[in-house]
Amino acid sequence: MQPKTLYDKLWESHVVREEADGTALLYIDRQLVHEVTSPQAFEGLRLAGRKPWRAETNLATPDHNIPTRNRDRGIEDPVARTQVETLGANCADFGITEFRMDDPRQGIVHVVGPEQGATLPGMTVVCGDSHTSTHGALGALAHGIGTSEVEHVLASQCLIQRKSKAMLIQVEGKTGPGVTAKDIVLAIIGEIGTAGGTGYAIEFAGEAIRDLSVEGRMTVCNMAIEAGARAGFVAVDEKTIDYVKGRPYAPKAEDWDKAVAWWRTLHSDAGATFDRIVTLKAAEIEPQVTWGTSPEMVVSVSDRVPDPAQEKDPVKADGMRRALAYMGLTANTPISEIPVDIVFIGSCTNSRIEDLRAAAQVAKGRKVAANVKQALVVPGSGLVKQQAEAEGLDKVFVEAGFEWRDPGCSMCLAMNDDRLEPGERCASTSNRNFEGRQGPGGRTHLVSPAMAAAAAIAGRFVDVRELGLRP
């Protein structure tokens, strides 16, 4: 038999029909739903007199728009409140399970799905959110879709798709101390560029990826989209199976055994061919800090801000100059001399329990620097929050001067009132450093949770491996 990639296996097991031109109808096992990209889809169903094909395959929770403090007051912004209430009404009308704001299981969709076992190895998973690639960490085919496709999946359980090309990114060898999943994925994006993965589905492999926990793999897959790839995934191994076991939506009894037997086949076969292979050496990766307005504008913490004068491509040099002007930075400044105003630890990239532990380890017994105006910790779900509190992490953060909040997307995209003011500079564990992403005029530097905590303590970017801040 022809050796297959993991992508081939995930794809082939979900093709309902295929046209001669290669367009396929792909079956979707799970759709996650949130308040921002769903109202127009539900409205479309209603206008066409359609019902969800299998309502039970959808799982909803509000996350983008909701406040992360004073929840007992409800949502003060009337427009946001309408949107969250609309999600509630739509889920009630169409028989879709929703974890509402007062439910301890509420959180960021991409944290909630795996946490509940609602996203599983071998599944096709979609959501009206580009960071759906996160679920690929479990060996699932998961990608973001627009609202028209949200409606399409609700109505038919299928999507019209064309198979992407297959890319293998191998991170060989072991990472050094203080180098995390976030640093690995930022280094990958720095290597292939924000459009490097366009048209591809990416399999992340190699010793450094296998060495990551499942949560770490989620951080890597989460940012596949920042490299342009809609889907990123990692082969199933024993860590994946252990992670899934016992979760509320995970299969039980004989179903479990049957599922595990199939999941164990979810890896690329020896000799499978890829359209592109990229190899990185883990030992060469240092803690990363973005300096510009695209995730590919990234360097090691020991580097300096790049100089557009050294860039030969005039369009690229122009983009660099524009980014430096927006970021208020001067070329050749050492990264470790850049002070920060705000620190944000959270988002679907880095708000799981291991992320909070890594940040707390750095923060423990230390104080947020005087020049840092605000340092936020926003857990990814109510259950992550409970777990962190059971471990006393909330106290570590609060004693160090961080604010401990309720779960949601928060300052990653600043749809609620957690946002940067113009000119404020933020060390953020989120995924996008686009202009205005964290608030109009706000300046975002993407880093790992340990690096964000270290920046909060030092008041500037600092290598966690120095100053005894090793996580």
Added chain:
Amino acid sequence: MQKFEKFMGIVCPLGRSNVDTDAIIPKQFLKSIQRSGFGPNLFDEWRYLDRGEPGMDSSGRPLNTGFVLNDPRYTGASILLARENFGCGSSREHAPWALLDYGFRVIIAPSFADIFFNNCFKNGILPVRLEEKTVEGLFAQANGPEALRIEVDLASQQLKPEGGEGIGFEVDPFRKHCLLEGLDDIGLTLQHVGDIRAYEQRRRAEAPWLFFHS
């Protein structure tokens, strides 16, 4: 969806690469539960000097006159000329909704982000990928003193710049058909109900755990 018919339109040149969907339509406008009305807030942070909020009347807001959309040469533009990786970032379909609401029917760029590219077709917008060199040539013309006008003919897959040579472009035959006919994807998919049911029956036997609660 409206049928995509041949038309002649003014080209607005947006000379930046990696234009993301956060820039196309900033997050505060995503709180709407409607599909329409996003046009006045297209490129809001680049287009205006103040901070836009949902529900604000944009007609009296201070304009950033340096931004290309505010250049009188490009008033009424229906074709957006862009650089590589246009539409990267968030999957928000509000981005094509905003472009369409403003009046753009065609976007020309050397490359597009996948999700955005796909979302365009769902809304009657034609994204056209052209060689970098060809795009450069169009930028040179569109940046000239007189606005560049192009006739877009999807049926024959031709762009005809006024007074210039025709430029052919590639488009997925299925997508082309849907645009020309104004077809709704869901209706097309639901013609295959039998295939979907057959798949589910097979899959239920292979992977019963995927058919939870049912």
